[in-house]
Amino acid sequence: MGSNKVLLVDTFLNHMVDTKFVYEIGAEFARIFAETRPSKIVTVESSGIAIAAYCALHLQIPFVIAKKYYSSNLPKDVYSAEIYSYTKNTPANIYISKDAVSSSDSILIIDDFLAYGSAVLGLTRIITDARAGLAGVGICIEKSFQPGANELISKGINLHSLVRIKSLEGGNITFMP
Numbered sequence: 001m002g003s004n005k006v007l008l009v010d011t012f013l014n015h016m017v018d019t020k021f022v023y024e025i026g027a028e029f030a031r032i033f034a035e036t037r038p039s040k041i042v043t044v045e046s047s048g049i050a051i052a053a054y055c056a057l058h059l060q061i062p063f064v065i066a067k068k069y070y071s072s073n074l075p076k077d078v079y080s081a082e083i084y085s086y087t088k089n090t091p092a093n094i095y096i097s098k099d100a101v102s103s104s105d106s107i108l109i110i111d112d113f114l115a116y117g118s119a120v121l122g123l124t125r126i127i128t129d130a131r132a133g134l135a136g137v138g139i140c141i142e143k144s145f146q147p148g149a150n151e152l153i154s155k156g157i158n159l160h161s162l163v164r165i166k167s168l169e170g171g172n173i174t175f176m177p
Contacts, residue, residue, distance in 0.1 A: 009141070014047035014112050025162065026054025029110060029138040032160050033059075036135035038108035040064055040101065042127070044083070044094055044119045048111040051140060055110050063110075064101060066094040066123060075099065079129050083122035086115060094122050096130075103131035114139040114161060117148030124157070136160065143168075144176050 029051070041063035043052035049065060056063040067074060070093070077098045084091050101107065107127050109120055120137055127134050134157065142149050142161035145168075152159050164176035 009112070017050045019050075022050050023054050025051055025140060026056075027058050028162060029055040029108075029160075030058030033108050033136050033138060036108065036158070037106060038135035039105045041108045041110050042066060042096070042101070042123055043110050044068065044123065047113070051112060052110040055108070055138065059108075064096055066096050066126070068092050068094055070095050079126040081122035081125040081129075083118045084116070086118070094119075094126070096126055098130070101127065101130045101132050105130070105132040106135045107132050108135045109137040110139075111137075112140045113143065114141070114148045114152075114159075115143045115146040117151050120148070120152060120157075124155075134158075138162075141165065 038059065038061060040061055041052045041056045043049060043063065044066045045068055052063045070078070074095055075097050078095045079098060079101070080093050080095045082091055082093050109123050111119060114120065124134060136158035137152060137160070139159070139161040140163065142164045144164045144166055149159060149161065165173060166176045167174040
């Protein structure tokens with residue numbers, strides 16, 4: 001389980017991936033967001049990649065991985081935003097090639113967890129810089145006891161979380177209705 005803030009899903013979602021399960025997660029996100037007609041999916045490396053890939057497969061659109069490190073395989077012309085990793089307790093920059101997103105895109109953000117919202121907010125800054133549209137945000141597991149979801153909703157973001165957790169206190173998971 002982890003602590004009162006960390007939920008371990010490394011046996012099926014973000015370390016070892018249960019491909020049949022994640023395929024169905026991708027199908028559900030595709031169903032939820034089909035009417036928004038996204039042209040691309042964006043996720044931050046690395047835990048959201050499998051989910052984004054299956055969702056993109058179901059929607060038959062490409063997906064883009066925001067890199068956490070600037071490397072030689074990225075072009076010089078990139079969008080970037082600073083995010084904060086609460087699991088690693090460090091700030092980081094994320095990068096997306098300017099060739100990967102454009103003003104004609106409608107972007108769907110897909111990720112595994114939502115706690116404080118830093119990764120999603122960083123991606124929305126990049127989407128805004130690219131003058132692209134935001135179709136919505138799909139999250140597998142939302143920690144509703146942390147402020148991320150409320151912040152995104154207060155900004156008018158179309159947020160859909162498949163699982164919403166009210167509490168992890170005392171080693172027990174309490175789900176939102």
